[in-house]
Amino acid sequence: MSTYKEFHRRSISDPEGFWDEQAKLIHWHKPFAKVLDYSRPPFAKWFVGGETNLCYNAVDRHLEDRSDRNALIFVSTETDSEKTYSFRELHAEVNRCAAMMQSLGVDKGDRVLIYMPMIPEACFAMLACARIGAIHSVVFGGFASHSLASRIDDASPKLVISADAGSRAGKVVPYKPLLDEAIRLAKFPPAKVILFDRGLDPGMARVAGRDLDWVELRAQHLNAQVPCVWLESNEPSYILYTSGTTGHPKGVQRDVGGHAVALAASMKHIYCGNAGETYFSTSDIGWVVGHSYIIYGPLIAGMATIMYEGTPVRPDAGILWKIVEKYKVTVMFSAPTAIRVLKKQDQAFLKKYDLSSLRYLFLAGEPLDEPSHRWITEGLGRPVIDHYWQTETGWPLLTSVPGVEQTPIKFGSPSFPAYGYNVKLLHETTTEEVGTGEKGVVVIVPPLPPGCMSTVWGDDERFVKTYFETIPGKLVYSTFDWGIRDKDGYYFILGRTDDVINVAGHRLGTREIEEAISSHPAIAEVAVIGAADQLKGQVPVAFAVLKDPSQIESSAGRMKLEGDIMKTVDQQLGAIGRPARVHFVTLLPKTRSGKVLRRSIQSICDGRDPGDLTTIEDPGALQQVRDAIAGKA
Ligand code: AMP
Secondary structure, eight states: OHHHHHHHHHHHHOHHHHHHHHGGGSOOSBOOSEEEEEEETTEEEEEETOEEOHHHHHTGGGHHHHTTSEEEEEEETTTTEEEEEEHHHHHHHHHHHHHHHHHTTOOTTOEEEEEOOSSHHHHHHHHHHHHHTOEEEEOOTTOOHHHHHHHHHHHOOSEEEEESEEEETTEEEEOHHHHHHHHHHOSSOOSEEEEEOOSSOTTOOOOTTTEEEHHHHHHTTTTOOOOOOOEETTSOOEEEEEOOSSSSOEEEEEOSHHHHHHHHHHHHHTSOOOTTSEEEEOSOTTSHHHIIIIIIHHHHTTOEEEEEESOTTSSOTTHHHHHHHHHTEEEEEEOHHHHHHHHTSOTHHHHSSOOTTOOEEEEOSSOOOHHHHHHHHHHHTSOEEEOBOOTTTSSOSEEOOTTTOOOOOOTTOOOEEOTTOOEEEEOTTTOSBOOTTOOEEEEEOSSOOTTSOOEETTOHHHHHHHHHSSSTTOOOEEEEEEEEEOTTSOEEEEEESSSEEEETTEEEEHHHHHHHHHTSTTEEEEEEEEEEETTTEEEEEEEEEESOGGGGSSHHHHHHHHHHHHHHHHHHTOGGGOOSEEEEESSOOBBTTSOBOHHHHHHHHTTSOOOOOTTBSOTHHHHHHHHHHTTOO
16 A cells, blocks of 8 residues: 555645645646645645635636536436536636625625525525635535524625525425525625526515525626635634534634635545546535535546436436436446435336446445445445545545555445645553554544634634644644554544534534524423434434423323424424434433533443442433333333
8 A cells, every 4th residue: 555655645745845746736826835834723825825716716716628518417306406507607606606795795705595496596506605705604405593593693794695405305395484484584684686587486475675586686797707816824614503512503604715725635536527427426515525526526527417406216226327327427426325325226227228338336424234235346346445534524534445456345444644744643641643453533633734724704713713722731632533453554443522412414513403402481491312223324312301201191281392392493403303203301411510421321232331429419310311212102
């Protein structure tokens, strides 16, 4: 493995030389004066003084060589539509959208919140923001009013761009009522809203003077030419909220130059995607994978990118492979949950289509179990690369790097640290590096490489405190994941060290769900944990203490209340946070100092030993958890 090892070693021992070379992969309007400024640890500034633009690199740069080649391929099995845009057409749409935003007073540095389904207009809006130096904050369409309102308040966007509705598994999901409610709840409501009316929700209400129609506005800017605004490399490009241990999501802020260079380098070294080919990520623009590998990464590399609105099993379990065949996809990116869903279907679907174009399938977002890894590798007859990353890193931090060297894949392992990442496994209490086969916290020795978050939006202190001050006496970035390394240097991720759970590849803070449940008037106290689930990896399960237990004396009363609580979560956070079960108990297992023993509850739910219970206040509480799960309560 000398080549991979050498590549990685150089990136750590000479980061400036290494990244100076990678920076040549993108267009710089003005060259940078310094590769790295690390004078204020842990804040890393990459490509200082350089000026560039993400939209220019993703779109304009390709006009000369491939203006008529596909750039964006939209496939919706929800609305039965398909549409392709060449780089020239994408350029025109992005210019129109940029002009629309400018006509509403959106300027460099202003925030634009994008709350949209997987439609091309969402891509235009993101790139238009990048073009004019506005900062986009894309909010996943599955989030409901309360989540949306807190993001509106944190980012205080001048403009919100949304649509009448999305569609999920054939069912229309209206967006506008949730948006209206969020704006009503928000302390800093946006002045304007642009709505793309898909005709899915004929009853969509509009607020006069605030809500504008995308199609009408676009018609006013058909021939718009909006120059790219050149940004200093370290200016913010976007904010993306992610969950942590508090009830308040953090705004992960990313820069411009480092972001572009990191993505361009990853397209070359990790994904092996070439200009003129097609990239297919099954994620959603509301997640970091959607930002990096539906929009920016593939386009920066001059590839066509597929935006897919639909599920992996409609109209049948062959749909993803049908798309691969039709658009000759060379690189594909999905999540373990999708593979587990497909595994339950007829394997014949994998053989039905011509997948000869496909070089690699990459998977990320949650632990990939060995049987699923094996099943999909054998089914495809192609390398399936599990790689590990976070919203914060923006690109993989543990991965095989086949563009440098094709190292053997081990099932269940995301391989090795990617170039640029100085990864260590530290012992939980001694904080020393652990040995082979020993469990440790996965940390990165700063500076973080280009493309990683530059800070928490509006809160430098929270950035330092949250990520760099968790290991006593050591300034290292904590991933909050447990990992081990085997004798061959392969890493395995064992799960989170904190109270964050991972549902179908999406990170959810148990605190956020607890806060939503607590807003129900019947609830005195609640603890949410992530219980193991065959399909989704984990699902939230709640243990609630009621103010008045007489409410659940009858089983009908119990069922009604459980349903009501689930509805409350749907309304506040969105169905994504809905607990699979709400169990009622009369007390929660706590330490004598009053801390809820979530991990012990979780162990019981997963059928494991609850661990050290010497500090528990009342062991009867754990028995109640056991009884509740066994259906005795
Ligand atoms: P998010 O920022 O929402 O993408 O979630 C990141 C978290 O997902 C990580 O901290 C891990 O807990 C988990 N994760 C992502 N990729 C993997 C992977 N390949 N294997 C195991 N866990 C993963």
